[in-house]
Amino acid sequence: xxxxxxxxxxxxxxxxxxxxxxxxxxxxxxxxxxxxxxxxxxxxxxxxxxxxxxxxxxxxxxxxxxxxxxxxxxxxxxxxxxxxxxxxxxxxxxxxxxxxxxxxxxxxxxxxxxxxxxxxxxxxxxxxxxxxxxxxxxxxxxxxxxxxxxxxxxxxxxxxxxxxxxxxxxxxxxxxxxxxxxxxxxxxxxxxxxxxxxxxxxxxxxxxxxxxxxxxxxx
Amino acid sequence: xxxxxxxxxxxxxxxxxxxxxxxxxxxxxxxxxxxxxxxxxxxxxxxxxxxxxxxxxxxxxxxxxxxxxxxxxxxxxxxxxxxxxxxxxxxxxxxxxxxxxxxxxxxxxxxxxxxxxxxxxxxxxxxxxxxxxxxxxxxxxxxxxxxxxxxxxxxxxxxxxxxxxxxxxxxxxxxxxxxxxxxxxxxxxxxxxxxxxxxxxxxxxxxxxxxxxxxxxxxxxxxxxxxxxxxxxxxxxxxxxxxxxxxxxxxxxxxxxxxxxxxxxxxxxxxxxxxxxxxxxxxxxxxxxxxxxxxxxxxxxxxxxxxxxxxxxxxxx
Numbered sequence: 275x276x277x278x279x280x281x282x283x284x285x286x287x288x289x290x291x292x293x294x295x296x297x298x299x300x301x302x303x304x305x306x307x308x309x310x311x312x313x314x315x316x317x318x319x320x321x322x323x324x325x326x327x328x329x330x331x332x333x334x335x336x337x338x339x340x341x342x343x344x345x346x347x348x349x350x351x352x353x354x355x356x357x358x359x360x361x362x363x364x365x366x367x368x369x370x371x372x373x374x375x376x377x378x379x380x381x382x383x384x385x386x387x388x389x390x391x392x393x394x395x396x397x398x399x400x401x402x403x404x405x406x407x408x409x410x411x412x413x414x415x416x417x418x419x420x421x422x423x424x425x426x427x428x429x430x431x432x433x434x435x436x437x438x439x440x441x442x443x444x445x446x447x448x449x450x451x452x453x454x455x456x457x458x459x460x461x462x463x464x465x466x467x468x469x470x471x472x473x474x475x476x477x478x479x480x481x482x483x484x485x486x487x488x489x490x491x492x493x
Numbered sequence: 494x495x496x497x498x499x500x501x502x503x504x505x506x507x508x509x510x511x512x513x514x515x516x517x518x519x520x521x522x523x524x525x526x527x528x529x530x531x532x533x534x535x536x537x538x539x540x541x542x543x544x545x546x547x548x549x550x551x552x553x554x555x556x557x558x559x560x561x562x563x564x565x566x567x568x569x570x571x572x573x574x575x576x577x578x579x580x581x582x583x584x585x586x587x588x589x590x591x592x593x594x595x596x597x598x599x600x601x602x603x604x605x606x607x608x609x610x611x612x613x614x615x616x617x618x619x620x621x622x623x624x625x626x627x628x629x630x631x632x633x634x635x636x637x638x639x640x641x642x643x644x645x646x647x648x649x650x651x652x653x654x655x656x657x658x659x660x661x662x663x664x665x666x667x668x669x670x671x672x673x674x675x676x677x678x679x680x681x682x683x684x685x686x687x688x689x690x691x692x693x694x695x696x697x698x699x700x701x702x703x704x705x706x707x708x709x710x711x712x713x714x715x716x717x718x719x720x721x722x723x724x725x726x727x728x729x730x731x732x733x734x735x736x737x738x739x740x741x742x743x744x745x746x747x748x749x750x751x752x753x754x755x756x757x758x759x760x761x762x763x764x765x766x767x768x769x770x771x772x773x774x775x776x777x778x779x780x781x782x783x784x785x786x787x788x789x790x791x792x793x794x795x796x797x798x799x800x801x802x803x804x805x806x807x808x809x810x
Binding site: 441473479 | 670672770786
């Protein structure tokens with residue numbers, strides 16, 4: 275798959291290429307299996323996004339998005355490589371498509387709460403998208419595992435401590451949700467991508483640190 | 494656990510109180526670990542190579558001092574690892590299971606005196622910790638309770654699930670992690686990393702070339718000089734960040750807020766509307782690097798006049 279074509283797939287799907295570019299890409303797709311696969315992924319994500327109800331995302335929706343990207347792209351080793359080679363652009367476009375789709379759905383079903391500048395067309399993949407994808411890839415699965423262990427098994431902690439942790443996780447979840455919403459409205463913002471990734475990292479740090487009380491007990 | 498704590502409190506109220514008071518010689522380089530289920534651990538220092546342990550506890554309980562190659566461990570006899578105990582007796586035609594729960598750990602109020610340089614490791618699920626005059630490493634890990642440390646050298650680490658943390662005069666590698674509570678550092682120096690999920694962070698007269706202060710839901714204050722090549726990160730999601738630095742400070746500064754405003758005493762040309770933006774500018778020669786992020790809050794970068802405290806600066810802004 276070549277950079278030359280990959281970067282135009284999103285626009286192709288949205289019907290935003292001019293006739294000459296569109297015809298050329300159609301011809302390329304006829305002979306390039308990888309690009310057809312990437313296009314199918316984009317279409318799949320767009321279809322998936324279309325089934326997403328028009329409401330504020332739930333707290334745990336992002337790990338599922340990350341999982342979906344992971345499942346569609348294959349194993350972890352390939353995923354890491356994909357962020358260093360041209361397929362990274364596809365990953366960025368996937369995120370852009372999700373962000374754009376979410377924004378579109380939110381716009382279609384709910385009034386925009388604030389007059390914030392919105393990027394109407396998902397931009398080409400850039401550093402912000404990659405940062406957000408990396409954040410989801412790095413933190414999403416680990417967060418889900420740790421959260422499950424905490425909430426289901428209690429990690430050996432007493433109920434009062436678990437309750438405090440749940441309250442504080444809700445604080446971080448709210449922050450993550452707000453950062454994610456802001457990023458969806460302005461997906462080109464490096465600041466928002468960094469802030470979102472930072473909040474994800476904070477949640478992971480909190481979950482990894484739940485052994486305070488256990489560590490305080492004599493062995 | 495709360496019920497058990499209340500029961501423990503009731504037992505302490507009903508049970509006669511007894512004092513333990515013992516003094517023994519130590520090598521000041523040994524580590525002293527004190528683990529307390531509930532109550533208070535107060536540690537003071539003196540110039541003798543001895544440890545004195547004074548503790549108030551239930552008459553039914555006692556204080557255990559265990560020495561090993563790893564140091565000295567002090568705990569109440571009743572404070573074993575919290576676990577259920579089973580006795581299983583199997584006979585030819587019967588299996589008898591006896592279940593026993595260990596006695597509720599006592600509430601203990603320790604007053605311990607140690608050599609000034611002695612490394613300290615203090616903690617427990619429901620205990621306050623007070624350290625005065627520490628000259629060595631200090632590590633505190635508690636579930637619920639407040640921590641006040643005066644002094645501490647080398648590595649000062651505090652981890653608190655729920656409670657306020659105050660450090661004064663600590664120096665070295667300082668790390669404070671609090672889930673729910675306020676963190677206050679005063680007259681500290683060295684590399685500083687402070688994280689809290691729900692609480693304010695307040696740093697007054699902190700002299701450091703490397704500070705990272707992170708909150709999710711809380712305000713962040715900093716007052717102090719900037720080192721020429723220092724790195725400073727002040728970050729909160731839902732709160733304000735207020736930074737007081739001397740007039741002649743040199744730093745490359747980035748401020749970012751999604752839904753707040755930026756105010757400064759320094760001569761900086763700013764965009765008309767700050768919201769949803771981040772801006773970068775250089776003060777002086779730009780030696781240090783400072784990043785300030787308040788997603789949903791205001792950012793203030795103010796003058797810190799010579800000799801004025803953070804409180805003075807706040808009143809004069």
